[in-house]
Amino acid sequence: MTTLQLDAFLPYRLSIASNRVSGVIATAYQALFGLKIPEWRLVCVLAEGGGMSQQALGVATRMDKVMVSRAAIALVDRDLVVREPNPADQRSHLLSLSELGQQLYDQIAPKALEIERELFAGFSDAERKELMEMLLRLESAAERYEAEQT
Amino acid sequence: MTTLQLDAFLPYRLSIASNRVSGVIATAYQALFGLKIPEWRLVCVLAEGGGMSQQALGVATRMDKVMVSRAAIALVDRDLVVREPNPADQRSHLLSLSELGQQLYDQIAPKALEIERELFAGFSDAERKELMEMLLRLESAAERYEAEQT
DNA sequence: CTATGATCGTTGCAATTGATACTAATCTAG
DNA sequence: CTAGATTAGTATCAATTGCAACGATCATAG
Structure with missing residues (x-):
């Protein structure tokens, strides 16, 4: 008879570990910067190179366009991100970090790496x-x- | 200057991989057995050893009591799980797989292992x-x- | 005993997420 | 050109999940 030990089922282990880690990150980002994970993913990608459309951001962050839209709206509302018209396509906008957003990122990045270091300290x-x-x-x-x- | 490359950020990679894998599993279980992940986690644990309280199931599956409660109700409604009073504590019930639930599990287990094998074929x-x-x-x-x- | 506090499980409410529909703009056939 | 199909982004609605409050039972201190 085939037995399936839940504890030994890799997709289960993966899900548990990932949720725990995401929980740590989400809590830290919310507490430190008031950012949700989708928002800070955008900040992160925009810091690498601005002037992206939301569609491109979706590809870069593996989030669907709805989540990108919501995160972008939240960031623009907080003046962390600026939208400019896209000369090549009037339907889309080009997003970049504002001065403020850049400053925030400069604080975020070291903190993120610090948490990562701590979580993976035993590795x-x-x-x-x-x-x-x-x-x-x-x-x-x-x-x-x-x-x-x- | 500290740069944070999202692609190289382990918590991000973990989250993406986990969500993709969970998506595969969730789709398969829904399509094949009409079970959601929390439900089939319970089935899985109960198959290993029945007569557990919901609180114990929560510990075993790392789900909070609310999710256990909802999953248990769904399974009892479908006659896959039976509740018996707990002689030691009237607040809680002891859950076990029904005959039908055991049959379902016997179908589930090989299928789960097959999907796992396929996902980890390159490992x-x-x-x-x-x-x-x-x-x-x-x-x-x-x-x-x-x-x-x- | 009995009163206070803790625990089991459920319910209700709020927040997050996903799927679909929709508007506006762009592309492509003919 | 222009009609039809496609795409960018938003809005709407349903489903999932987490948190707080609750009734009922149990444990413990006095």
Whole structure:
């Protein structure tokens, strides 16, 4: 007979670990900067290179356009992000960090890296790298699986 | 200057991979058995050993009591799970799989393992073991972190 | 005993998320 | 050109999840 031990089921373990870690991050970001995870993902990507459309942000952050829209509205309301018309396409806007947003990011980035360091304190560099690589493979595998199921 | 590359941020990668995998599992379980993830987690644990209180199920599945309660109600409604009074404590009930629930589980388990196998097809046994172990460590680290933040 | 506090499970409410529909603008066939 | 199909972004509605409050039972201190 086939037994399935929940504890040994990798998708379960993955979900639990991810939720715990996301909880830590979400709490920290909310408390420190009043940002939700979708919002700070946008800040993060915009800091790498501004002048992006929301559609491009969605691709970069793996969030759907609805979530990007909501996060963008929240950030613009707080003057962390500025919208400019897109000369190439009137339907879309180009988003960039404002001066204020840039300042916020400069505070956010070190804090994020600090939390990451603390969470992964027990991991060697090699392990971190390996984990990262496994997660990427897994992501592709899941996408492939979904594609197969037409 | 400290830069934070979102792509290289482990909590982000973890969240993306986990959500993708959960999506695959959730879709499969909904389509095949009409079960949501919280429900099938209960089925899974009850199959290992019945006669548990909801509180114990919550510990075993890492779900809070509200989610356990809702999942349990759904399963009892479908006659997959039976409740019996707990002689030791009148506030709680003991849950077990019904005959029908056991039959469902017998179908579920192989299918779950098959999906897991497919998702992790590119992983060696050693890699799977290592991933599992890293996820457990991460879970503890996150819990420790949360505890520290009083 | 009995009164206070804790625990089990459920319910109700608010916040987050996802799917769909919709407006405005762009692209593509013919 | 222009009609039809596609895309960017927003808004609306339903589903999921988490938190706080609650009734009922249990444990403990006096």
